[in-house]
Amino acid sequence: MESFVREVADAVAAATGVDAAEVAPLIQASKDASRGDLALACFKLAASLGRGGKDGAQAVAQELAAALPGGVVRAAEAAGPYVNLHLDPAEVARRVLTEVHAAPAYGASNVGAGKTILIDFSSPNIAKPFHLGHLRSTVIGWSLRQIHRLLGYEVVGINHLGDWGTQFGLQIAAWKRWEAEAKQRIAEGEREIEVFVDLYQRINALAAEDPSVKDEGREWFRKLEAGDPEAHELWRFFVAGSKVEFDRIYALLGITHESEAGEAFYNDKMPATIERLQASGLLTPGLTRKETAEERVRSTAARLEKARAELAELRAKLGDAAPSGKQAKKLAKLEQQASKLEPELEQARAQVPAEDDGLRPQGVDLSAEHLGFLMLLKGDGGTTYTTRDVTAAYYRAETYHPHKILYVVGETQRDHFLPWFKLIEKLGEPWAKGLVHVGFGNYANMSTRKGTAVFLEEVLEHARECARKAAEATSKKIELSDDEKEEIARAIGISAVKFFDLRAERLKDIDLVVEGPDGSKRVDLDRILSWREDPETGAAGFGRDSGPYLQFAHARLAGILRKAPQPPGAEVDFALLDNAETQALIRHLASFPGAVATAAERYEPSVISRYVLDLAARTHSWLADHNVLAPSLTPEQEAAGATPEQLSAARLLVVSCVKAVLKQALHLLGIDAREKM
RNA sequence: GCGCCUGUAGCUCAAUUGGAUAGAGCAGCGGUCUUCUAAACCGCAGGUUGGGAGUUCGAUCCUCCCCAGGCGCACCA
Numbered sequence: 001m002e003s004f005v006r007e008v009a010d011a012v013a014a015a016t017g018v019d020a021a022e023v024a025p026l027i028q029a030s031k032d033a034s035r036g037d038l039a040l041a042c043f044k045l046a047a048s049l050g051r052g053g054k055d056g057a058q059a060v061a062q063e064l065a066a067a068l069p070g071g072v073v074r075a076a077e078a079a080g081p082y083v084n085l086h087l088d089p090a091e092v093a094r095r096v097l098t099e100v101h102a103a104p105a106y107g108a109s110n111v112g113a114g115k116t117i118l119i120d121f122s123s124p125n126i127a128k129p130f131h132l133g134h135l136r137s138t139v140i141g142w143s144l145r146q147i148h149r150l151l152g153y154e155v156v157g158i159n160h161l162g163d164w165g166t167q168f169g170l171q172i173a174a175w176k177r178w179e180a181e182a183k184q185r186i187a188e189g190e191r192e193i194e195v196f197v198d199l200y201q202r203i204n205a206l207a208a209e210d211p212s213v214k215d216e217g218r219e220w221f222r223k224l225e226a227g228d229p230e231a232h233e234l235w236r237f238f239v240a241g242s243k244v245e246f247d248r249i250y251a252l253l254g255i256t257h258e259s260e261a262g263e264a265f266y267n268d269k270m271p272a273t274i275e276r277l278q279a280s281g282l283l284t285p286g287l288t289r290k291e292t293a294e295e296r297v298r299s300t301a302a303r304l305e306k307a308r309a310e311l312a313e314l315r316a317k318l319g320d321a322a323p324s325g326k327q328a329k330k331l332a333k334l335e336q337q338a339s340k341l342e343p344e345l346e347q348a349r350a351q352v353p354a355e356d357d358g359l360r361p362q363g364v365d366l367s368a369e370h371l372g373f374l375m376l377l378k379g380d381g382g383t384t385y386t387t388r389d390v391t392a393a394y395y396r397a398e399t400y401h402p403h404k405i406l407y408v409v410g411e412t413q414r415d416h417f418l419p420w421f422k423l424i425e426k427l428g429e430p431w432a433k434g435l436v437h438v439g440f441g442n443y444a445n446m447s448t449r450k451g452t453a454v455f456l457e458e459v460l461e462h463a464r465e466c467a468r469k470a471a472e473a474t475s476k477k478i479e480l481s482d483d484e485k486e487e488i489a490r491a492i493g494i495s496a497v498k499f500f501d502l503r504a505e506r507l508k509d510i511d512l513v514v515e516g517p518d519g520s521k522r523v524d525l526d527r528i529l530s531w532r533e534d535p536e537t538g539a540a541g542f543g544r545d546s547g548p549y550l551q552f553a554h555a556r557l558a559g560i561l562r563k564a565p566q567p568p569g570a571e572v573d574f575a576l577l578d579n580a581e582t583q584a585l586i587r588h589l590a591s592f593p594g595a596v597a598t599a600a601e602r603y604e605p606s607v608i609s610r611y612v613l614d615l616a617a618r619t620h621s622w623l624a625d626h627n628v629l630a631p632s633l634t635p636e637q638e639a640a641g642a643t644p645e646q647l648s649a650a651r652l653l654v655v656s657c658v659k660a661v662l663k664q665a666l667h668l669l670g671i672d673a674r675e676k677m
Numbered sequence: 678g679c680g681c682c683u684g685u686a687g688c689u690c691a692a693u694u695g696g697a698u699a700g701a702g703c704a705g706c707g708g709u710c711u712u713c714u715a716a717a718c719c720g721c722a723g724g725u726u727g728g729g730a731g732u733u734c735g736a737u738c739c740u741c742c743c744c745a746g747g748c749g750c751a752c753c754a
Contacts, residue, residue: 028693031700041696043734054734081734082697125754165754263754292751299750303678361752370680378752385754414681415749441682444747470716477714492716504690507682509747527689532703541716545689545702552716560713591693598693610691613701624709624718655713677716 002594003095004072004087008038015067016060018048029591033580036077036084037092037587040064043081057081089578096590097577100657101570105150106664107596112153115403118396119145119155122250122257123409125162126242127171127196130249130456132443133410139501140440141408142255142670143605150668151600156400160392161262163239165385169221171196172234173213174203176220192241239264249456253494254672266391270383273391277362277376280427285360286373293352300348304341307334364423371419386420393424397431404434406603411439411507438603441509446523452513454523462525463493466540469533470548471677473540478559478676488677492548493529495671499547500528502605502669503613545613550666551674553616557659558675560628561652568656569649576642576650582626585618585654589661596668605669612665619658628655 005027006020012027013020023045030039042064046056061078068076068085072095075086100106121141124134141157148155175182182195207213224231239262250256277283287295311334314327323331359379366374376387396405407417417437425432446453467489480488504510514524526532530543542548561568577586592611599607628651631644663673 026696028696031692031697035697039697043696057734080697162754167754286751289752295751299678306678359752363751372680373751375751380752382752384752388754410748411682412748416754418681439682442748467716474714474716476716477710508690509683511747530689530703543689543703544717546716548716549702552714556714556717563713594693602694606690607693610701617701620717621719623713627713629713677714 002590004038004092004590007072008040008068008085011068011071011073012040012045012064015064016045016049018045022048029587030084033584035079036075037087038085040083040085041081042083046081054081089583090575092583092590093574093577093586096586097572097574097653097657098570100589100660101568101653106661107593108150108152109593109597110152111597112148112151112403115152116154116156116400117148118158118400118402118405119148119408120158120160120406121145121408122255123160123162124242124246126168126262127193127200127238128162128242129193129197130246132446132454132456132459135456135459135497136440136443136501137408137410138250138253138255139498139670140438140506140605141406143502143608143668144406144408144438144600144603146668146670147596147600147605147608150596150664153403156259156402157257158259158261158396159257161239161243161260161264163242163262164264164267164388166218166221167200168224168235168238169219170203170207170214170217171200171238172220172224172231173216174199175234175238177203191245193245196238196241252460253498254670261392261395263385263388263392266388266395269391269395270387273387273394274377274383276394276427277387277390282364282423282426283362283376284365286363286375288356288358288360289379290353290356293348297345297348297352300341300345304338304345307338307341310334311338364419364426366419366422369422371422374419374423386416389416390420390423393420393435397429402431402434404436405431406436406438408438408440411441413437414439436603438506440506444509444511445513445521452521452523454512454525459497459525459528460493463496463529464489465493466526466529466531466542467492467496467548470541473538480676484676488674491672491674492551492677495547495551495666496529496531496542497547498671499550499609499669500530502609503545505606506604544617547671548677550612550616550662550671551677553619554659554662554666554673555675555677556623557619557655557662560655561659562675563629564652565629568652570653572650572653573642573646574650575640576637576647577654581618581622582651582654585622585658588615588618589657592661592665599668608665608668612662612669615658615662615665619662626651628652 005024008027009020009024012018012023016023023040026042026044027038027040030036040061042057042061043054046053046060049056049060051057051060058078058081061081061083064083065076065078068083072087072091073085074088077084119141121144122134122138124130145155145157178199182199185195186192203213203217207217220231224235286292311331314331314334318327357379361375361379362377363373363375366372374386375384376390378384393405396402409417414437417435421432421435421437424435443454468485470492471485471489512523512525512527513521514527515521530546531540532543533540577583595607595611599605629648631647631651633642633644633647637647666673
């Protein structure tokens, strides 16, 4: 639509003298077809002309309605302070379809030419299972990668693997402790990562009871950092075993990274960061361990005190009277708060060390910015993961000179990123403004301990199973071999899972845990798939709001193109495409580049999700009453001397263009469009 | 206590970041396969946009105060 908007903006500029660039944002696609194709709101325009108020706007609208027709604008009418513009359908069809048909990659632009964008995404932890939270980062990050590539950016996807840290000390200790058993399990064919995770969970349980186990872990990590050969070899073993697992998953999902520089990659680059920080003069000493623990006791006590005081006040106010519904709720809440804080306070007290070791961490005081104290060096001089992220950022800035660095990490980490972004700014680095935390909502109520965590494998298997069922439940008119069916079930299942993660705005939390009638809780995997199944009738299928729905639209169009007597051509009679539904479909194609640009601006793949859902819905609807290969002419078309062959050729071009855009949009979401299903 | 995120139909989400009458899907009810894939289409019903004030021609969107849910708050990453 942009070229039409530009054309209208130029016409308005010519008529009023206001700059076209100022006019363009005031023009928008009409929500309702009865109000034309484009609408121009005249409030701001009138204000720019010194004719403020509603009256001025209405007058300007009147004048423009008279002045604008011409070119692609067939008619214009004033509707209060708006001007509604009707475009010439044949001309719209000609321009849009010709452009889509000719474009090697529709929606592409050169806004990113010469700019590099780094996207830190997926980034799972070594020796930990790949769960749904990692999938979100993976899928969102990948989509952002695809979107920016289309816009001409050089994109470097980085897998910032969690392959370093004190937890590896414990991991090694666990391995040493149960080495014989672990080796045997692996020899018997159990996946290495499963053994790692099991050992890690076991040693953590042990450490909770026996503090000396933690010391054992610390000692191993110290050795690892010191370059001890045995520790190093075991670490490499864990990393390699985990990578095998991750690579398998990435292959399944069709995802790759340009760089796999994990945390360990920055080990030898840390001293330079420390030097830089110390030279900056920003570092100040923080609280000792003892002071910190005492501070926590104080604040917990204060919170408890406050809850109790409120409780007492409310009770006194009530006296013997029964509380109202609202008051009862408040009472319950306060009681719950107090009962939660009591053990917290006790725990906090128990953790205050007897003696003050006097060791003070170093960090940057950002309390003026409401960002607290940003610790960069521990009391013992060790580094924190913030120091590591800062180091990585410097390395990336110096290596790639990026326009931006996107961190696709859960929203819960916001309080980690913002402070150190601020630090980079305070260090005077010009690239600080290119640091962006692309957060996303949590999978709520999921925990490994409670048994409600979900691993990717289960989800994908369930998705494939549903895809098989759905295929059986339909009346197929297409012949598929068993191999094809199996391969399609796998692909459709994956597309369903990916699309679920991209469908809603990033920041929304996802809660898959549902409560049964008996109060028990379980994870509802069907929610991910928009899957519904009627136990009585046996009817089953994916919802209209799902990956398979999109795939099906594409497959239907592919089927028509396969059966067409000849490939679609660009030379057709565009006047035959003037009915309202076809025009709406074509205009939707025209809005694709705008959707891509918005998605990039907002780092929001869901903009594309919504676009493609809308396109698929229009496609299915259009196919229901627009026969492509054997169409019937309207009386008007017949009277104008058109032939069914001409109409078929014109519609075939529509089919071809819609299919191309569907495919492109799905590609941006990391979904591979199928030709058959 | 401090900071951040979220709140729109019974449920899951939109609303072109301040524009006209707030739209979809699911669930519910009723229709449509002798024509290109029915994993589809068409229709009906469903709303005090959490509450209140403010800013202005106009607020789901911006500001302030409440309410509810979630997350974080010092040497784990």
